[in-house]
Amino acid sequence: MALPSYTETRYRVWHYIYIAICTFVFFFLIAPLFVIFPLSFNAEEFLVFSEGMKNLDPDAFSLRWYKDMVYGTKNPWGLAAKNSFIIAIFATIGSIILGTLAALGLSSRHMPYKGIIMATLISPMIVPLIISGVAIFFFMAKAGLAATHTGIVLAHIILGTPFVVITVTATLSGFDHSVTRAAASLGSNPVNTFMKITLPLILPGVISGGLFAFVTSFDEVVVVLFLAGLENTTIPVQMWTGLREQLSPTILAVATCLILLSTLILLSAELLRRRSERLRGINR
Amino acid sequence: MSSETKQILTTDGIPLEVSLKKAEKKNKIKAFLLVAPLLLFLIITYIFPIGDMFMRSVDDKMVTNMLPKTFKAMEKWENLDELPPEEVYRGFYEDYKLLAENQQHGKLGQRLNKEKNGFNTITKKLFRQIKRNKIDESASIKEQINKIHKRWRNVEYWQAIKRTAPPYTMAKYLKGMDMYFAADGSIAQVDEDRRIHRILWLRTLEIAFFVTLFCFFMGYPIAHLLATLPMKYSNLLMICVLLPFWTSLLVRTASWMILLQQQGLVNDFFVMIGLVGDDNRPEMMYNKVGTYVAMTQILLPFMVLPLYSVMKTISPSLMRAGKSLGGTPFVAFWKVYFPLTIPGIGAGCLLVFILAIGYYITPALVGGASGTLISNQIAFHMKTTLDWSFASAMGLMLLSGVLVIYWIYNKLVGVDNIKLG
Numbered sequence: 001m002a003l004p005s006y007t008e009t010r011y012r013v014w015h016y017i018y019i020a021i022c023t024f025v026f027f028f029l030i031a032p033l034f035v036i037f038p039l040s041f042n043a044e045e046f047l048v049f050s051e052g053m054k055n056l057d058p059d060a061f062s063l064r065w066y067k068d069m070v071y072g073t074k075n076p077w078g079l080a081a082k083n084s085f086i087i088a089i090f091a092t093i094g095s096i097i098l099g100t101l102a103a104l105g106l107s108s109r110h111m112p113y114k115g116i117i118m119a120t121l122i123s124p125m126i127v128p129l130i131i132s133g134v135a136i137f138f139f140m141a142k143a144g145l146a147a148t149h150t151g152i153v154l155a156h157i158i159l160g161t162p163f164v165v166i167t168v169t170a171t172l173s174g175f176d177h178s179v180t181r182a183a184a185s186l187g188s189n190p191v192n193t194f195m196k197i198t199l200p201l202i203l204p205g206v207i208s209g210g211l212f213a214f215v216t217s218f219d220e221v222v223v224v225l226f227l228a229g230l231e232n233t234t235i236p237v238q239m240w241t242g243l244r245e246q247l248s249p250t251i252l253a254v255a256t257c258l259i260l261l262s263t264l265i266l267l268s269a270e271l272l273r274r275r276s277e278r279l280r281g282i283n284r
Numbered sequence: 285m286s287s288e289t290k291q292i293l294t295t296d297g298i299p300l301e302v303s304l305k306k307a308e309k310k311n312k313i314k315a316f317l318l319v320a321p322l323l324l325f326l327i328i329t330y331i332f333p334i335g336d337m338f339m340r341s342v343d344d345k346m347v348t349n350m351l352p353k354t355f356k357a358m359e360k361w362e363n364l365d366e367l368p369p370e371e372v373y374r375g376f377y378e379d380y381k382l383l384a385e386n387q388q389h390g391k392l393g394q395r396l397n398k399e400k401n402g403f404n405t406i407t408k409k410l411f412r413q414i415k416r417n418k419i420d421e422s423a424s425i426k427e428q429i430n431k432i433h434k435r436w437r438n439v440e441y442w443q444a445i446k447r448t449a450p451p452y453t454m455a456k457y458l459k460g461m462d463m464y465f466a467a468d469g470s471i472a473q474v475d476e477d478r479r480i481h482r483i484l485w486l487r488t489l490e491i492a493f494f495v496t497l498f499c500f501f502m503g504y505p506i507a508h509l510l511a512t513l514p515m516k517y518s519n520l521l522m523i524c525v526l527l528p529f530w531t532s533l534l535v536r537t538a539s540w541m542i543l544l545q546q547q548g549l550v551n552d553f554f555v556m557i558g559l560v561g562d563d564n565r566p567e568m569m570y571n572k573v574g575t576y577v578a579m580t581q582i583l584l585p586f587m588v589l590p591l592y593s594v595m596k597t598i599s600p601s602l603m604r605a606g607k608s609l610g611g612t613p614f615v616a617f618w619k620v621y622f623p624l625t626i627p628g629i630g631a632g633c634l635l636v637f638i639l640a641i642g643y644y645i646t647p648a649l650v651g652g653a654s655g656t657l658i659s660n661q662i663a664f665h666m667k668t669t670l671d672w673s674f675a676s677a678m679g680l681m682l683l684s685g686v687l688v689i690y691w692i693y694n695k696l697v698g699v700d701n702i703k704l705g
Binding site for chain 1: 308311312314315316317318319320321322323325326328329330331332333334336337340502503505506509521523524525526527528530531532533534535536537538539540541542543545547548549581584585613638641642643644645648649659662663666672675676679680682683686690693694
């Protein structure tokens with residue numbers, strides 16, 4: 001954003017203030033994430049930068065908290081990670097199936113009561129999590145599903161489907177319906193048409209919705225706190241307990257791993273978005 | 285044209301209009317069947333349970349079921365300023381005796397004690413009399429009960445029983461607003477120093493409002509920068525917005541807990557530039573400051589993304605045109621650019637406000653006592669006091685507020701226009 005040479009001084013000054021504000025905001029957004037990295041390699045037990053770390057003394061850094069995360073005695077992280085992945089994967093599959101079907105129906109121009117149904121389907125994303133948590137807890141307790149994996153998976157499907165509905169509906173909004181009609185006129189049955197024509201075209205939207213559903217489930221703590229027993233603990237629940245009781249560096253080691261995971265997910269989501277735009281012929 | 289040719293027929297001889305309607309209906313059903321599984325799933329596991337929350341929040345059937353004969357007899361109690369007639373006493377005695385046999389009398393005493401202080405003592409006295417078979421059922425029950433304790437001769441206690449008769453009550457909702465039903469059935473305010481809920485509601489609104497404001501003032505410039513920079517730079521900067529968006533909420537809260545602690549980097553920085561002395565580092569966590577800072581950072585992406593997607597569609601030539609027509613950059617911005625971004629501002633602000641008003645995790649961890657919100661109070665009643673009906677009532681009060689904003693959002697922006705990433 002180079003300024004043209006004829007810019008008056010006061011606008012020049014204002015421009016630099018604007019750049020400074022933006023720099024500050026970007027710093028404010030991203031910097032907190034980077035505090036975690038160095039501290040997770042702290043050799044000491046305190047969550048402050050020791051003198052050794054400030055002087056980059058190699059002895060001040062260690063992998064002991066990562067070792068503790070993996071091998072520590074009475075360590076909850078292994079079970080939590082296993083539960084988190086199992087629950088998130090099943091919740092993602094459920095959200096994708098239900099959400100994609102619903103998005104296909106909603107994108108049809110024949111769909112009756114589109115507005116109110118869409119608002120209902122999106123509502124779990126809007127309703128405060130604490131209320132969703134209370135309501136889902138009441139249901140699961142009655143259905144005998146409290147403190148089971150099934151209950152948590154169902155709860156996360158509720159919270160994850162809005163994302164799939166939104167992303168797939170967005171993908172379908174640029175979808176050329178004449179290709180499915182062409183397939184039908186060539187004698188393909190609807191299921192075959194969907195699998196061979198529609199699905200490959202909307203796949204980027206489906207996967208990016210799936211990623212959202214995965215992250216929602218993987219990161220969800222409020223509802224799980226209501227539903228989970230000791231056996232169903234997940235990574236966020238363990239972090240929540242840890243942060244409430246005492247902030248140990250092991251949590252930072254876990255947090256570092258989570259940041260790496262989210263970076264991976266972000267990169268895949270970005271690649272998918274670009275691919276989807278290319279497929280739909282949107283060039284920005 | 286004759287009337288026969290007006291009616292166009294399909295090849296099977298059915299009028300075209302009918303055939304089209306049939307096809308239309310078939311398509312409608314097809315579309316609906318695709319949505320049906322999710323809709324049904326949500327109705328059963330989500331919408332109904334919210335209705336269940338409502339039933340729990342107004343439910344007051346306990347006493348109604350415990351004292352059926354009493355309430356039946358009370359229908360004949362006409363002058364409410366005088367003690368009830370013998371039938372009411374007899375009904376109450378019979379109900380109470382049954383409860384005592386089933387070990388349920390303690391619950392009744394506690395519930396009535398909430399309605400009027402001092403009930404627990406006199407029901408216990410009655411219980412002892414019944415246990416020792418001191419009550420002669422052939423004589424007047426009214427006289428015998430009245431003799432047990434002087435409070436039984438006080439009509440206010442009988443009025444209190446009568447107040448618990450309806451199976452439904454709005455009392456929990458009043459409690460959520462620091463009000464209650466007074467003895468005469470009118471609505472009264474809780475004493476000034478005990479109005480905790482109103483403070484929480486106001487604080488929730490206040491924090492949600494200011495967080496939205498901060499997000500707007502921080503999000504607008506960077507959304508503008510992202511929308512106007514060339515693609516290769518903006519893509520890189522976009523990661524700064526998206527990475528926090530994709531990162532676990534707990535991770536981000538944890539990093540703020542590290543930064544804001546008394547020996548944390550923010551305080552180190554303040555000491556370094558000489559803003560505060562090393563010995564009186566300010567407490568920035570476990571109060572409102574912590575809640576504001578952490579929530580603003582966490583919700584900022586939700587402001588930037590809608591703003592960005594609107595700004596991206598505004599052609600840069602509009603600003604140039606404004607300037608070439610004699611407007612200064614400020615005028616051109618204020619009169620041309622800013623009004624065009626209003627849809628994005630609306631979307632971003634409403635989204636951030638909705639999310640902020642129901643926030644739970646971050647205030648619970650960094651908020652301390654002065655930074656907790658209404659959600660934390662709901663969780664407290666769900667988990668600690670186990671007053672689920674009160675938690676439900678407060679949850680529904682919060683929900684009704686959110687639904688109003690959601691409705692406005694839907695009218696202004698449309699839920700199908702929510703963009704992610």
